Amino acid sequence: MDFQAKNTDEFIVEMQGRLRDNDGCGVTHYNLGSAYVAKGRYVEAEAEFLRAVECSPTLVEAFVQLGGLAMNKGDLDGCLEYNERAIKIRPLFAVPHANVGFVHLQRGEADKAIAALKKAIRQDPKFVQALSSLASAYFMQGELDMSMDYSKKTVEIEPKFGPAYNNMALVHMERGEYAQAKECLDKAVETGFTPHPGMVRELAEKLSA
Incomplete structure (x- = not known):
C-alpha cells in the first residue's frame, strides 16, 4: 500500500x-x-x-511484512520463519520466495538462495529484485556468465535498477575488464545507487596501474 x-x-x-x-x-x-x-x-x-x-x-501479506521488519532488525531467522509461513499459505506468491532467497544470500548460502529466487522468478518473471539477487548468488558461486546474464535481464526490465549495474561491474572486475567495470559503475551511480567505497577504490587503483 x-x-x-x-x-x-x-x-x-x-x-x-x-x-x-x-x-x-x-x-x-x-x-x-x-x-x-x-x-x-x-x-x-x-x-x-x-x-x-x-x-x-491466512493473511499472507502480514507475514511478509513481519519478515521484512525482522530483516530490518538483523533477525534472519525470524525473517525466514515468517516468509516460510507465508509460502505454506500461498505457495505461488513470489515475494516470500524471494525473501527466503535474500536471507540465504545474506548467509552466504548461494545454492539455497538460487533455489528460492528461481521459485520467485517462476511466479513473477519481471521481479527485478529477485533477478538481481540471483545475479549476486551466481557471482558468489563464481559463475560469472550466469551472473552477467541475470544482471542484463534485470536492466532490460528496469533500466534504472542500480544494483544490477553494480553486479555487472563486479563481473567485469573479476574478469580484469576494468574499463567496462567503470562504465557499469558509473551507470549504477547515475541511478542513485551508492557502490561500496572499497570497490570504488580498488577499481580506481586498477585503472591507474
Missing part, C-alpha cells in the same frame, strides 16, 4: 477509529501496520501485523 506523507496521519486516525468499532478485523490491523511502516513507527507496525495474523491467520 502506497502512502503520501500528507494523508498517512489521516489514514492512521481512520484505521484506529475502525478498530475501536471492530478490533477483530485483520485487514484493518494490517492496513494500520502498513501506515506505521510508512511513518517509520516499526514497533507499532509489528504489533499491528501480529494482531492481523492473530485475527486472520
Whole structure:
C-alpha cells in the first residue's frame, strides 16, 4: 500500500477509529501496520501485523511484512520463519520466495538462495529484485556468465535498477575488464545507487596501474 506523507496521519486516525468499532478485523490491523511502516513507527507496525495474523491467520501479506521488519532488525531467522509461513499459505506468491532467497544470500548460502529466487522468478518473471539477487548468488558461486546474464535481464526490465549495474561491474572486475567495470559503475551511480567505497577504490587503483 502506497502512502503520501500528507494523508498517512489521516489514514492512521481512520484505521484506529475502525478498530475501536471492530478490533477483530485483520485487514484493518494490517492496513494500520502498513501506515506505521510508512511513518517509520516499526514497533507499532509489528504489533499491528501480529494482531492481523492473530485475527486472520491466512493473511499472507502480514507475514511478509513481519519478515521484512525482522530483516530490518538483523533477525534472519525470524525473517525466514515468517516468509516460510507465508509460502505454506500461498505457495505461488513470489515475494516470500524471494525473501527466503535474500536471507540465504545474506548467509552466504548461494545454492539455497538460487533455489528460492528461481521459485520467485517462476511466479513473477519481471521481479527485478529477485533477478538481481540471483545475479549476486551466481557471482558468489563464481559463475560469472550466469551472473552477467541475470544482471542484463534485470536492466532490460528496469533500466534504472542500480544494483544490477553494480553486479555487472563486479563481473567485469573479476574478469580484469576494468574499463567496462567503470562504465557499469558509473551507470549504477547515475541511478542513485551508492557502490561500496572499497570497490570504488580498488577499481580506481586498477585503472591507474
